[in-house]
Amino acid sequence: MASILSKKQKKKQKTTTLSHLKTLGHQLLSSRAHINNLPTLLSFVSSSSPPQFALESLLSLHSFFTPVLSDLTPSSAKLSAATDDPDLIYRTWLRAKFHDFVRSLVDVSVSPQSDETLNEVVLDTLMEFVKLGNGGRFNSAIYHKLIYSIIHSTSPVDFVLDLLVSKYFKYIDVRYFTCISVEKISRTLEEKGFPGTNGNKENHSIESTEHLIHKIHQVLSRIPALEGSVDKMDHEMWSESGENENLSGEQKEGKKRKSEKNNSKVLSASTIAKRMKLKFTKAWITFLRLPLPLDVYKQVLVSLHQAVIPHLSNPVMLCDFLTKSYDIGGVISVMALSSLYILLTQHGLEYPNFYEKLYALLTPSIFMAKHRAKFFQLLDSCLKSPLLPAYLASAFAKKLSRLSISVPPSGGLVIVALIHNLLRRHPSINCLVHREDDEAAKEDTEADKRVSDNADDARTGTDVSDRKLGVDHFNDEERDPKKSRAMRSSLWEIDTLRHHYCPPVSRFVLSLENDLTVRAKTTEISIQDFSSGSYSTIFGDEIRRRVKQVPLAFYKATPTSLFAESDFAGWTFKYDGKKNKNGGAEENETTEELKEGDHNTAKRPRI
Structure with missing residues (x-):
């Protein structure tokens, strides 16, 4: 039966003209005797109707319903079978038709077939009913239908949502x-x-x-x-x-x-x-x-600390969500750190394993992450407290020092800046700067020895002086900074950065040679200046530098490798070039000349 009626409506729509719709609308607005025009006009308010027909019917129905909204029977009122009041029956029928009209408007607003101009008029009409449809109060029922349809729509509704955001x-x-x-x-x-x-x-x-x-x-x-x-x-x-x-x-x-x-x-x-x-x-x-899907999860974590936390009634309610995100590890933990840091510093949140989780995030991949700039700034802020234990400060300094060997040059600059600030804030770990032999280890304080003894050291009970020279007792694979034995080590990795192939890194290491224990003579380094560095930024800074003296090198033959073999014991650098037309005679001559040549002229002088 319903299909038969729909076919009749489609045939009727095909035979109807725009002028006929205007006539029906004028009749409906002029006299109550033409109330039967209301269902006809209502049938044209759909996404399948031509836009001009839908728009003309919408305008006529909007003009009809606006003045009578206050006289309609409330939605909660039920019409009994014994009711003989024709006016009550009429108003109840009008209320039902008004609900049908609102439902049609909502369907048109989220339909992918609707025209954008029609969508704008539909949204304005719905919001007008939201304002007037509840006796002067906000009609939350109509508005909830609109939001519900936007969220449950299977097609994109960006245009309608943008209109709603910009206008209302x-x-x-x-x-x-x-x-x-x-x-x-x-x-x-x-x-x-x-x-x-x-x-x-x-x-x-x-x-x-x-x-x-x-x-x-x-x-x-x-x-x-x-x-x-x-x-x-x-x-x-x-x-x-x-x-x-x-x-x-x-x-x-x-x-x-x-x-x-x-x-x-x-x-x-x-x-x-x-x-x-x-x-x-x-x-x-x-x-x-x-x-939350992974992409939504990341979007939420990126904006949570700026767009959400400052406007919550009680931001501590996010502690469960943020601590679970921080425990996931990887990029998710890095992105959750900003919001978690705000709860820790501004809202009194207690998180006992915070530094252990932060220590576990220090991996080589973090220096290539998208959000590394914000992470390094927060890392520096988290290590700023002067009440930080010596074993924690030394563990972070040593971990960063070890990472300096395997990270890009931009990461080396950040590491030197972080270690500079750590040494300046915590004079108790300055013993890591220069420790040539094990005699310096005997000068460890009793507190350091207790920390080391509780770190599951396999050599517990042996004398410190029995340790062999050249052995680094720092456990790089240990996730607990308390058990890493960083206080028994030294920052020997930083010394290797003196001879780094990237000149800015080797120059920046010289800042650690100052006496950082005297705080009045030194200042902290701003991590923000180095946190977003990359190969391109370093290259751009180098080509803009004014160089007074340019080092020159002369070769008896064209070198075939960037570094000499003597710089890397056990490594070989061979040139696998194609033979020339003369049967490779010139290539053999070049190889012999390279063997006889002095590669020391190509080596950079070391300090």
Whole structure:
């Protein structure tokens, strides 16, 4: 039966002209006798109708419903079978048709077949009903249908969402009810449970769940936070816009006080402002409990410390989410460090294993990570406290020193800057700078020996002086800094940077030769100046330098390798070139000349 009716409607739409629709609209607006034109016009408000037909029907229906919204029967009222009041029956029927109209508008707004111009008119019409459809109060039911359809749409709705953000998110009540709708949708998704991975049906459910989470984040991340004081009385509200344009300032205040006194159910701007942080917090906390896809997870962690934490009612509520993210390791831990650091330093969060996890993040891959600049700045801030134990400071210094051997030149510059600041802040670890033999190890304090004895050292019970020369007792693979035995080692890796092939690194190492124990004579190095370095930045700085003396080298024959074989014992550098037309005679001659030549002229003089 329904298919037969739809076919009849399609035939009717084909035979209907735009002028006929205008006539139907004028008749509907002019007399109640033409009320039967309402279902006809309503059938044209769909994405399958031509845009001009849908637009003409929409304008006529909007003009018809706007003045009668306040007279419609409430949605909660039920019509009994014994009711004989024709006016009540008429108003109840109009209420049902109004709901059908709103449902059609919502469907058109999220349909991929709709025209952008039509979408803009549809959104404005819906928001007009949101403002007027509840007796002057914000109609949250209609607005929730719109947000629900945007999130559950299977096609992109970026245009409608951008319109909603640009035109209506400036109103505090729109933001307020957006948070409420997002929280409801997230909570419903959480209560349904998350599907497994067995079967095609479940895999399809997983894809749909991830799609919903993407859409929820897309809406939630666009909600502007409440700016300024919550006691401000001039927050603009959509439900009150356009009503007081012709009133003076005193009249506006008097009307606002009167409405608040007479109707306690009406939410004022100040009331919404006080509740906004709570709703904003609930929306984010409920969303973060969902199984976030990896791309959404990273986007959340990147913006959490700037766009979310400062505007929450109680930021400590994020501690579970952030500590779990920090325990994952890798890039996720690096991205979670910014928000976790704010909770630790500004909101009194206690995290006993914080430095152990931070120590575990120091790997060669971190020097090529996308967010390495922010990580190095936070690492320097985390190690700034003068109350940091000596074994922790020495472990971080030694770990960074060991990494300097395997990282790019830009990483070497950052490491030297970090170690410089560590040595300046913690004079107790200056013994790591110059330790030629084991005699210096005898001067360890009793506290250092206790730390070393508790570090599961296999040589516990042996005398320190029995240790062999040239042995580094630092355990690079140990994840616990307390057990790494860093206080028994030295920063010998930094000495190798004196002869680094990159001139900026070898020059920068000279900063560690100053007496860093005298704090008045030295200053801390800004990590921000080196944290975002790369090969290109170093090369750009070098070509811009003004060099007064240029070193020259002369060769009896063209060299075939960058380094001489004597620089790397056990390594060979062979030139696998193609033979020339003369049968390779010239190549053999060149090889003999290279063997006889003095490679020492190509070597850089060492200090």
